Amino acid sequence: MTEDSFRLTPLDIRTLQFRRTMRGYDPTAVEEFRGQVASEMETLLREKAVSDEQVRNFRDQLKSFREREKALSEALVVAEQLRQEAEEHANRQAEMTIREARADAASIMNDARQAEQAVRRDVESIRRQLASYLASFRVLLERNLAEVEAVEARERSEGHPREAREMPETAPRRPIRPSEGQPPVARQVDRQSVRRGSE
Numbered sequence: 001m002t003e004d005s006f007r008l009t010p011l012d013i014r015t016l017q018f019r020r021t022m023r024g025y026d027p028t029a030v031e032e033f034r035g036q037v038a039s040e041m042e043t044l045l046r047e048k049a050v051s052d053e054q055v056r057n058f059r060d061q062l063k064s065f066r067e068r069e070k071a072l073s074e075a076l077v078v079a080e081q082l083r084q085e086a087e088e089h090a091n092r093q094a095e096m097t098i099r100e101a102r103a104d105a106a107s108i109m110n111d112a113r114q115a116e117q118a119v120r121r122d123v124e125s126i127r128r129q130l131a132s133y134l135a136s137f138r139v140l141l142e143r144n145l146a147e148v149e150a151v152e153a154r155e156r157s158e159g160h161p162r163e164a165r166e167m168p169e170t171a172p173r174r175p176i177r178p179s180e181g182q183p184p185v186a187r188q189v190d191r192q193s194v195r196r197g198s199e
Helices: 010-015 027-158 161-165 184-198
Strands: none
Touching: 010 027
């Protein structure tokens, strides 16, 4: 007999009537035993009900724990994905920052090299202008010196100091200034040379 086909309650045991025979069991003993069996069965049924309730609670708790475990597992997966994405984003940002810094450094170095070359060209141009001015000034000085020496020689040979003091007809009426026809830098050097000579 299966559990579903056999259902017996304490009330069934207490109310069950047996057929009497001539040589049957003692009715008093049977009734006492029936009472004990019914009481024990009631106790077992109560305990079973409590156990079933506990089992249901345990199953509900187990289900809740499994749902929490699943949620935690999913949260861990999402957190790991977020961590990987954040790490990849940080790496991309770092690489981009490094590339930008290198590009800026290369641009700064290029600008510095161009500025250095421009300064070198300016210095070289100033040197050439100064050399050209000095050469022109040297020629002018040598020509003026030659004219002065010619006047002095004429004074000595003719013996006319007053006439010798006058400029010869070959000398230009207006002396050529060193700054004429020279670049601005040469003119500045010319003015400085004149000041030094006057001092």
